[in-house]
Amino acid sequence: MLNKPKKLQSKRRYVRRAAGAALIAAAALLLIGAWWVSSQDINKLGEPLHGQTLLFDRNGGQYAALSSSKIIPVPLAEIPKHLVNAVVAVEDKRFYEHEGVDLSALGRAAVRNIRAGGVVEGGSTITQQLAKNVLLNADRTMARKLKEAAMAVKIELVYDKDEILEMYMNQIYFGEGAWGVEQAARVYFGKSAAGLGLAESALLAALPKAPSHYSPYTDEGRALERRNLVLQLMAEQGYITADERKQAQAEPIRTSGEREAPGRKYPYYVDYVLQEAEETYGLTERELLSGEYRIYTHLDPKVQEAVEQVYADNSMFPEQADDIPVQSGAVVSEPSSGAIRGLVGGRGGQVYRGLNRASQIRRQPGSAFKPISVYAPALAEGYKADSRLYDGELDIGGYRPRNYDGSSRGEVSLKEALVHSYNVPAVWLLNEIGLGKGWDYAMKAGFKLLPEDRNLSLALGGLQQGVSPLELGQAYGAFANGGMMMESHAIVRIENKAGTVIGEASPAKTRLLSENDAYTMTLLLEEAVKSGTGTRAALERPAAGKTGTTQLPDTEMFQGLDGSKDIWFAGYTPELAAAIWMGYDKTDADHYMQATGGTYPAVLFQRIMSLALAGEPVRPFPVPDGYDPYLAIARESKQEDKGNKKDKVKEKDKKENEEREENRKDNGKKEAERSGRADDTDDEGDGGGEDDDDNDNDNDNVNDDPEWEQPGKGNGKGNGKKDRED
Secondary structure (H helix, E strand, O other), rough: HHHHHHHHHHHHHHHHHHHHHHHHHHHHHHHHHHHHHOOOOOOOOOOOOOOOOEOOOOOOOOOEEEOOOOOOOHHHHHHHHHHHHHHHHHHHOOOOOOOOOOHHHHHHHHHHHHHHOOOOOOOOHHHHHHHHHHHHOOOOOHHHHHHHHHHHHHHHEEEOOHHHHHHHHHEOOOOOOHHHHHHHHHHHHHHHHHHHHHHHHHHHHHHOOHHHHOOOOOOOOHHHHHHHHHHHHHHOOOOOHHHHHHHHHHHHOOOOOOOOOOOOOOOHOOOOHHHHHHHHHHHOHHHHHHHHEEEEEEHHHHHHHHHEEEEEOOOHHHOOOOOOOOOOEEEEEOOOOOEEEEEEEEOOOOOOOOOOOOOOOOOHHHHHHHHHHHHHHHHHHOOOOOEEEEOOOOOOEEEOOOOOOOOOEEEHHHHHHHHHOOOOHHHHHHHOHHHHHHHHHHHHHOOOOOOOHHHHHHHHHHOOOOEEHHHHHHHHHHOOOOOOOOOOOOOOEEEEOOOOEEEOOOOEEEEOHHHOOOOHHHHHHHHHHOOOOOOOOOOOOEEEEEEEEEEEEOHHHHHOOOEEEEEEEEEOOOEEEEEEEEEOOEEEOEEEEEOOOHHHHHHHHHHHHHHHHHOOOOOOOOOOOOOOOHHOOOHHHHHHHHHHHHHHHHHHHHHHHHHHHHHHHHHHHHHHHHHHOOOOOOOOOHOOOOOOOOOOOOOOOHHHHHOOOOOOOOHHHHHHHHHHHO
């Protein structure tokens, strides 16, 4: 019994000693933490940003210097209270309560991120953002995060809340090249920050989270949604009343439309380099513009200037009826490496980080997708150029594709179907090999398909979301590179100001086809340029490619109109691959294409490649070792038996079509004789002229071709629905 008090006393001494040790350790940690916080250098907060990031081309020549030196500082007293409150509400609602680091916000963010299985919310305060943006580099490490927190605490010790807000408001990046609230107000609204209203202030406060994503110049709908969220947060936090919120949310976004043209060399390529640096290497735009990096790229001045020269020539594009031009985007890359050698993302004045139609738009590719979704996977399944494909009435689960001219031929070879862009054989073939084969190939080729795309209209490029020229050019490059697709990229490496490499390209390689099948595809696409829908793309050197045209939407707006929405050409030579899109940013009843992919886009390809490859030796497409040319057209015995159950139907359709075609020719000759044109060529005979695009071999300027209807001219020649793909 006497031992119990001794044990109890011993236990209490142990607890007291442990508590004392813990207190000493805590005190030591506090002292170390205080010393660490006090040792942080925050002197640069008061210094303007002067650093420049330099961009270099493939030859080592500098072509761009990026800077954030246009900050126009304004005192906090001249910044509208609505704007300050909006920024606090959306960025750091406990700004006036914490001491630089908000532990409760970090906890909430951690819980949400764990539940979401990824980072969906950050816990950084305004003070931490200021430290990160002005004082730290782009490292994504725990050490940098701890340093950021220490700096934030010191900033709060040295500056008061208003001083911190003033520095933050003057140095934060708002997108479109605008640093600080004053420049942002001028760029977005054409006025001084002092004149901003509530709705305008909320829009500016909405931007710093992701300036390029939420810019009203890029996506007005997305910007409006984000602005209204800021207004909702302001109301919830008591900065505005419910009535003020409703009134401001009802206001449309009215931008000044006076973004400053950058006046810099190769602006679209520069913008894409920034996009790639952000998405691939994790650098922020502020870091890029003030971090004094050296970015080495694959830009080839000869190729880039060829693209820009062609895009500056208005005669290469349809005439515009008003001040809204037909737009276009083009990418030229090196198939063997994926290096982007040239890129232009639009026509007319280009603004800093505006819409880049070479990489950011997504449009339906039409028949330019057939080699991707149908013919490449069919070759991989054993089909050959002369494999016979069904071309008659087709109804697969209610889906009834038709050829652009409404006719059918009973059956055609795979080569004929691709070269002349027939629709029914493409859909039939995709169904024969299995929808999954086409779907898998397209996904493997890097296209971002949606679940709604998993149907047979995939054969004709009928995609919900569409593709970009960058994606299409990358996929076509695989055909030129022996079936190996190289990931497209602009950046070679990035160095910091000390010369240390912080990022280096390592493009992904994806085997899409065997070398033999890729070469067979090249032979087929060469024929499409020689005698099919892409004749205007022909060069004085080997070239292969495919046209694409999409119909106007089947809606009330377009009833009775005869035209197209988007037109494409994608092709390649042994040296370069290119994809070109053309259309309107917003298609409506007054702004739509009256041409096909075989016209303007094909001619653009021809001119760009001619200039880019001028003086280069003419090279043939390399033939794979052991390739037997006969195998490209020899039909395997297993293919001969495919579709036997349909042979009788095919034969009947074929005979009926032959009779109908013969009668039509006879009637056409009689009519021609009566009209004195008996020597004219029947441009719909023998299937050669029944393609979706023009099919002659005239490579002169498109405006000089009397048989081709220039958009807006309305001469009615060669651009009706019969000449387009579905």
